Amino acid sequence: MLKRVKNPRLARSKGAKKALLRGLALSLFEKGSIETSETRAKGVRSFIQSVLRVSENEELDLRRSAGLLGINKPQAKKVVILGKSLEKGQSATRTIRLGSRAGDMSPRIRLELLAKLPAVRATSKPKKPKEAKTNV
Secondary structure (H helix, E strand, O other), X not given: OOOOOOOOOOOOOHHHHHHHHHHHHHHHHHHOEEEEEHHHXXXXXXXXXXXXXXXXXXXXXXXXXXXXXXXXXXXXXXXXXXXXXXXXXXXXXXXXXXXXXXXXXXXXXXXXXXXXXXXXXXXXXXXXXOOOOOOO
């Protein structure tokens, strides 16, 4: 019996598709928006939703997002904070149609990340004056 395909295959093997989705997701988290083809945008959209899904255990979220994206803990912490800034049921991305590419007429889409890092209040500590060293 034929089963329904959940995500586009993107004409790649499993490992190559996983690497492509990771790369697109990482560049989206770094830049905030990317321009790509329509099929790739549809594929990476569901991948990003699964990465930003949060649970009650923050340590589990850090390990899971670090494993999915292949990043270190400080970067994974930013991804977890982005996931927590989303409301329940809210989509993490927005797609904007840009028209077709001139070379092969493939439809282009700008994919934007709706979740933003919350503003961190700068707390400055008073600096201690440097003492002059004396050579005795």
